Amino acid sequence: xxxxxxxxxxxxxxxxxxxxxxxxxxxxxxxxxxxxxxxxxxxxxxxxxxxxxxxxxxxxxxxxxxxxxxxxxxxxxxxxxxxxxxxxxxxxxxxxxxxxxxxxxxxxxxxxxxxxxxxxxxxxxxxxxxxxxxxxxxxxxxxxxxxxxxxxxxxxxxxxxxxxxxxxxxxxxxxxxxxxxxxxxxxxxxxxxxxxxxxxxxxxxxxxxxxxxxxxxxxxxxxxxxxxxxxxxxxxxxxxxxxxxxxxxxxxxxxxxxxxxxxxxxxxxxxxxxxxxxxxxxxxxxxxxxxxxxxxxxxxxxxxxxxxxxxxxxxxxxxxxxxxxxxxxxxxxxxxxxxxxxxxxxxxxxxxxxxxxxxxxxxxxxx
Amino acid sequence: xxxxxxxxxxxxxxxxxxxxxxxxxxxxxxxxxxxxxxxxxxxxxxxxxxxxxxxxxxxxxxxxxxxxxxxxxxxxxxxxxxxxxxxxxxxxxxxxxxxxxxxxxxxxxxxxxxxxxxxxxxxxxxxxxxxxxxxxxxxxxxxxxxxxxxxxxxxxxxxxxxxxxxxxxxxxxxxxxxxxxxxxxxxxxxxxxxxxxxxxxxxxxxxxxxxxxxxxxxxxxxxxxxxxxxxxxxxxxxxxxxxxxxxxxxxxxxxxxxxxxxxxxxxxxxxxxxxxxxxxxxxxxxxxxxxxxxxxxxxxxxxxxxxxxxxxxxxxxxxxxxxxxxxxxxxxxxxxxxxxxxxxxxxxxxxxxxxxxxxxxxxxxxxxxxxxxxxxxxxxxxxxxxxxxxxxxxxxxxxxxxxxxxxxxxxxxxxxxxxxxxxxxxxxxxxxxxxxxxxxxxxxxxxxxxxxxxxxxxxxxxxxxxxxxxxxxxxxx
Numbered sequence: 123x124x125x126x127x128x129x130x131x132x133x134x135x136x137x138x139x140x141x142x143x144x145x146x147x148x149x150x151x152x153x154x155x156x157x158x159x160x161x162x163x164x165x166x167x168x169x170x171x172x173x174x175x176x177x178x179x180x181x182x183x184x185x186x187x188x189x190x191x192x193x194x195x196x197x198x199x200x201x202x203x204x205x206x207x208x209x210x211x212x213x214x215x216x217x218x219x220x221x222x223x224x225x226x227x228x229x230x231x232x233x234x235x236x237x238x239x240x241x242x243x244x245x246x247x248x249x250x251x252x253x254x255x256x257x258x259x260x261x262x263x264x265x266x267x268x269x270x271x272x273x274x275x276x277x278x279x280x281x282x283x284x285x286x287x288x289x290x291x292x293x294x295x296x297x298x299x300x301x302x303x304x305x306x307x308x309x310x311x312x313x314x315x316x317x318x319x320x321x322x323x324x325x326x327x328x329x330x331x332x333x334x335x336x337x338x339x340x341x342x343x344x345x346x347x348x349x350x351x352x353x354x355x356x357x358x359x360x361x362x363x364x365x366x367x368x369x370x371x372x373x374x375x376x377x378x379x380x381x382x383x384x385x386x387x388x389x390x391x392x393x394x395x396x397x398x399x400x401x402x403x404x405x406x407x408x409x410x411x412x413x414x415x416x417x418x419x420x421x422x423x424x425x426x427x428x429x430x431x432x433x434x435x436x437x438x439x440x441x442x443x444x445x446x447x448x449x450x451x452x453x454x455x456x457x458x459x460x461x462x463x464x465x466x467x468x469x470x471x472x473x474x475x476x477x478x479x480x481x482x483x484x485x486x487x488x489x
Numbered sequence: 490x491x492x493x494x495x496x497x498x499x500x501x502x503x504x505x506x507x508x509x510x511x512x513x514x515x516x517x518x519x520x521x522x523x524x525x526x527x528x529x530x531x532x533x534x535x536x537x538x539x540x541x542x543x544x545x546x547x548x549x550x551x552x553x554x555x556x557x558x559x560x561x562x563x564x565x566x567x568x569x570x571x572x573x574x575x576x577x578x579x580x581x582x583x584x585x586x587x588x589x590x591x592x593x594x595x596x597x598x599x600x601x602x603x604x605x606x607x608x609x610x611x612x613x614x615x616x617x618x619x620x621x622x623x624x625x626x627x628x629x630x631x632x633x634x635x636x637x638x639x640x641x642x643x644x645x646x647x648x649x650x651x652x653x654x655x656x657x658x659x660x661x662x663x664x665x666x667x668x669x670x671x672x673x674x675x676x677x678x679x680x681x682x683x684x685x686x687x688x689x690x691x692x693x694x695x696x697x698x699x700x701x702x703x704x705x706x707x708x709x710x711x712x713x714x715x716x717x718x719x720x721x722x723x724x725x726x727x728x729x730x731x732x733x734x735x736x737x738x739x740x741x742x743x744x745x746x747x748x749x750x751x752x753x754x755x756x757x758x759x760x761x762x763x764x765x766x767x768x769x770x771x772x773x774x775x776x777x778x779x780x781x782x783x784x785x786x787x788x789x790x791x792x793x794x795x796x797x798x799x800x801x802x803x804x805x806x807x808x809x810x811x812x813x814x815x816x817x818x819x820x821x822x823x824x825x826x827x828x829x830x831x832x833x834x835x836x837x838x839x840x841x842x843x844x845x846x847x848x849x850x851x852x853x854x855x856x857x858x859x860x861x862x863x864x865x866x867x868x869x870x871x872x873x874x875x876x877x878x879x880x881x882x883x884x885x886x887x888x889x890x891x892x893x894x895x896x897x898x899x900x901x902x903x904x905x906x907x908x909x910x911x912x913x914x915x916x917x918x919x920x921x922x923x924x925x926x927x928x929x930x931x932x933x934x935x936x937x938x939x940x941x942x943x944x945x946x947x948x949x950x951x952x953x954x955x956x957x958x959x960x961x962x963x964x965x966x
Contacts, residue, residue, distance in 0.1 A: 169941070172887060223919065227925070227930055272932075274925040274927050275927060323937055326958075327945060328888070328939075328940070329891070345936070
């Protein structure tokens with residue numbers, strides 16, 4: 123579904139539909155067209171010269187979307203409360219570019235990362251160096267690649283991996299493993315973003331169209347959407363501190379509801395899960411962990427019934443098993459979504475068991 | 490309709506009456522001629538058709554048919570379809586009023602006094618008699634036209650009772666009326682209009698009211714003139730290379746000043762005394778003034794309001810060890826990069842954009858600090874102190890299309906040793922793309938810009954003006 127052509131189609135529909143909606147905003151002669159042979163966008167706009175005359179300028183936008191990537195998400199919890207995420211990225215044989223950018227936009231920081239100081243005028247080089255080094259170490263990065271973390275003032279992070287060598291990356295038909303990080307947050311269904319090596323450099327001959335013009339806005343859209351996305355398991359659900367099973371389950375449930383619109387979850391199946399969610403949440407609120415655990419188990423059974431191979435990481439799956447799952451048209455939940463949900467539910471059970479163990483241990487110590 | 494026969498209409502009595510009527514008519518006319526109107530205290534009598542020729546008070550009808558209708562209305566049965574029949578015979582001549590009964594049969598003439606329709610001269614109200622001569626009764630006096638008796642009004646008053654003439658109001662300091670004066674009464678806070686952004690609009694309104702009564706004045710003409718502080722908004726070049734653009738207006742109530750005075754408009758007040766327009770700020774930031782002067786008769790007052798056209802909140806890019814804002818001028822001093830003397834500063838950004846710039850520059854610096862051939866980022870034009878159109882040559886026109894809101898900066902990328910090396914262009918674009926903006930989803934964008942005629946696809950080969958146009962907040966503006 124994420125082939126270059128589909129991506130192109132999506133962008134084209136987006137871009138070329140503008141003239142129908144706001145046709146009067148474009149001056150005659152202006153526009154953007156997709157060159158179906160090269161896959162590049164040819165744009166034409168009016169530029170005003172210093173003497174006030176107008177000239178038509180032609181340019182080319184070289185998209186970084188001539189790729190057909192896929193990603194396998196692997197996640198497991200370690201002995202601490204963190205979740206370890208790793209990814210294998212593949213570039214499909216249909217790709218016409220080398221894949222050279224892998225990116226995640228996360229809602230929070232990853233374990234070990236630090237922020238560059240926002241009061242930057244007072245920051246010294248040592249501090250900044252320390253932050254950048256810490257951020258490098260916070261990422262698992264395969265050889266030949268560079269990992270980079272950028273965090274905004276809300277604490278949301280953008281993680282980007284690029285090859286260290288210009289023009290390098292994942293060639294069509296190849297895969298690269300070893301991308302990863304650790305997060306304090308449970309996985310949910312997010313997206314990873316990918317870019318390929320462009321066929322030419324993007325820019326303008328002159329200062330570009332007037333930014334307030336419609337053609338400029340359309341060209342800007344090309345820049346802003348110049349990537350391909352793929353579903354991936356990414357840190358999405360914040361774990362409350364101190365841990366609270368009911369609150370965590372509520373968050374998992376809320377996130378699960380967003381899958382319906384993305385067609386990752388059947389609404390009837392969602393309602394079925396909702397009943398168990400409500401029972402489990404109430405049970406934990408009423409301090410009935412055994413009942414809560416039973417409800418979680420019943421949810422996990424429902425999920426497993428839909429996706430029987432949940433125990434296997436994508437990493438260890440053969441292409442054949444993929445094909446087998448692709449044939450299961452009747453599954454009521456997407457396979458990756460099922461793995462994510464099962465993991466999240468299991469995490470709650472595990473944390474509650476750990477807490478119970480700690481309490482027992484504490485009671486023994488008390489005696 | 491049947492035509493009444495003369496036999497039916499006339500008799501000997503009618504003959505005699507016609508003669509008497511004619512004598513009376515002549516006598517009255519003669520008296521009117523002997524005593525002309527406008528003699529001291531007299532007014533011209535009015536003439537009307539009578540429903541009763543003996544009673545001057547009934548001589549109030551403009552046409553004989555109206556008088557005939559009145560006569561008909563006084564009948565009991567034969568009162569329909571009043572109409573006039575003109576008789577012109579050898580013995581008698583005159584107009585008679587006929588009516589029909591309910592069956593449509595013509596009745597006898599309805600007599601008006603002597604049996605014929607006639608007119609009489611009568612005196613208007615407030616005279617000493619009903620028939621001429623018409624002498625105004627005390628204390629009235631003839632009006633200016635000599636057709637009616639009116640109060641003896643003081644200055645600038647007329648009518649009865651006396652009322653101020655149009656355009657006059659009662660004199661609070663004495664008798665009579667004085668000319669009404671108008672003035673611009675609103676806006677009350679006259680010195681400053683709210684700041685607006687370049688290319689945006691603001692409503693400008695003034696109100697004209699009477700000084701004496703405070704009532705709104707409709708139809709007053711207010712002349713608006715728009716002017717500019719030519720060096721404001723960071724444009725130190727003033728009008729050396731061209732006239733600074735002023736704001737423009739749009740309004741249904743305003744027209745350009747008839748003499749063609751630039752940036753001057755005449756606007757007319759509405760029934761509530763208001764007039765004004767939508768002020769459209771130019772793309773260039775700076776201070777402008779709008780002066781409103783009431784130019785109608787008896788209208789005075791002038792109001793000047795200043796309006797600052799600016800992008801608020803721009804700050805000078807702070808100094809940093811990770812980028813260069815200045816460089817050697819070659820003669821032992823430093824110069825600001827991009828400064829050509831036309832503007833009072835070219836390094837203004839919003840704090841958020843400056844923060845992204847700093848992060849980008851710091852990351853770039855640390856990535857290449859081992860390589861002595863890689864210089865700091867050299868920062869060229871960002872925005873002017875108040876944003877708006879950035880006219881590099883000081884001529885109020887392009888070349889900068891963006892750079893208007895403090896969110897975009899140019900970074901040197903030409904062949905100079907202080908520029909981003911061409912070998913790092915892709916890396917620089919990737920670093921820019923890796924920034925994380927406040928919306929959590931977007932990043933800064935680096936676009937390579939060349940001079941017109943050079944191709945960015947081939948790195949603007951041979952172009953000394955090549956630079957990265959970095960859209961720090963993800964949206965070019």
